[in-house]
Amino acid sequence: MNITLIGYRGTGKSTAARLVAERLGWTWVDADAFLEEQAGQAIRDIFAREGEAGFRDREAAVIQELTRRDRHVIAAGGGAVLRTENRDAFRKTCMTVWLVASAEVIERRLAADATTAERRPALTREGGAAEIRRLLAEREPLYRAAADVIVETDSQTPAEVAERITQTFVLWRPSKSME
Numbered sequence: 001m002n003i004t005l006i007g008y009r010g011t012g013k014s015t016a017a018r019l020v021a022e023r024l025g026w027t028w029v030d031a032d033a034f035l036e037e038q039a040g041q042a043i044r045d046i047f048a049r050e051g052e053a054g055f056r057d058r059e060a061a062v063i064q065e066l067t068r069r070d071r072h073v074i075a076a077g078g079g080a081v082l083r084t085e086n087r088d089a090f091r092k093t094c095m096t097v098w099l100v101a102s103a104e105v106i107e108r109r110l111a112a113d114a115t116t117a118e119r120r121p122a123l124t125r126e127g128g129a130a131e132i133r134r135l136l137a138e139r140e141p142l143y144r145a146a147a148d149v150i151v152e153t154d155s156q157t158p159a160e161v162a163e164r165i166t167q168t169f170v171l172w173r174p175s176k177s178m179e
Contacts, residue, residue, distance in 0.1 A: 001070060001071065001093070001094070001095070002066075002067060002069065002070065002071065002072045002073070002074060002093055002094040002095075003017075003020060003026075003072075003073045003074070003094060003095050003096075003097065003165065003169055004067070004073075004074040004076050004090045004094040004095075004096045004097070005017050005020075005073070005074065005075050005076060005096075005097050005099055005165075006076050006080060006081055006090070006096060006097070006098050006099070006143055006146055006147065007078065007098050007099035007100060007101070007143060007153075008078045008101070008106055008132065008135065008136055008139065009077075009078040009106070009110065010101065010105075010106040010107075010109040010110045010113070011078075011099040011100065011101045011106065011153050012099055012101070012109075012153045012158055012161060013030075013075035013076065013099055014030045014033075014075040015158045016075075016099065016153075016158060016161045016162050016165060017029075017030065017073040017074065017075040018073075019158055019159060019161075019162030020073045020162045020165050020166055020169075021072075021073040022162075023162060023163070023166045024071070024073070024166060024169070026071040026072060026073055027069075027071065027072050027073070028072065028073040028074075028075070029066060029072055029073075029074055029075070030075045031059070031062050031063060031066060031074055031075060031076050031077050031080065032075075032077045034062055034066065035058055035059060035062045035077075038058075038062070039058060043055065043077075046058065056079070056082065056083060059077055059079070059080060059083075059086070060083050060085055060086055063076065063080055063083075063085075063086045063089050063090075064085070064089055067089040067090065067092070067093045067094060068093070074094070076090075078139075079139070081139060081142040081143055081145075081146050082139070082142065087142070087145065087146045090146055091146070095148050095149065095168075095169055095172050096146050096147050096148050096149070097147065097148065097149045097150075097151055097165050097168075098143045098144070098146070098147035098149070098150045098151070099151055099153050099161070100143075100150060100151065100152050100153065100154075101152070101153045101154050102154050103129055103132040103133045103136060104129070105153075105154045106132050106136075107128065107129050107132055110132075148172065149165070149168050149172070151164055151165060
């Protein structure tokens, strides 16, 4: 059994994953950082060399590997829900938590994160708030379909988000497909 955190970049997945893992005594992993370590290059460089399809292939392999582990809190990449096989892996092995934030908060968080520009590609031509709003709208049905739990992160501290996830997990019962 694992916990996977999904959501757009900048919603707090990595921070919450670390805090939840500490509370549960589990291991946590940032799937994007794991992928970069395996590839020996930044996601931005993978996108430049292999395109989005090449990156998504690598991401799917990482998701398959990580979800086979036990007692891990996985911070999935923002686009991990785009592939059916990733959503299926989450459904079979994880309580999946969708972290939600407004486009304005996401934009502010990304602007404050010095590593975003050097590690992450722009996913569309428009970039900025327009990119965030468009991709949030496109991905919302996928996030919603994959999620067992939805946690809003705009007005909560990382510790509050982690506590909500931990408390929910303690009470959570897996679906029949996981038993």
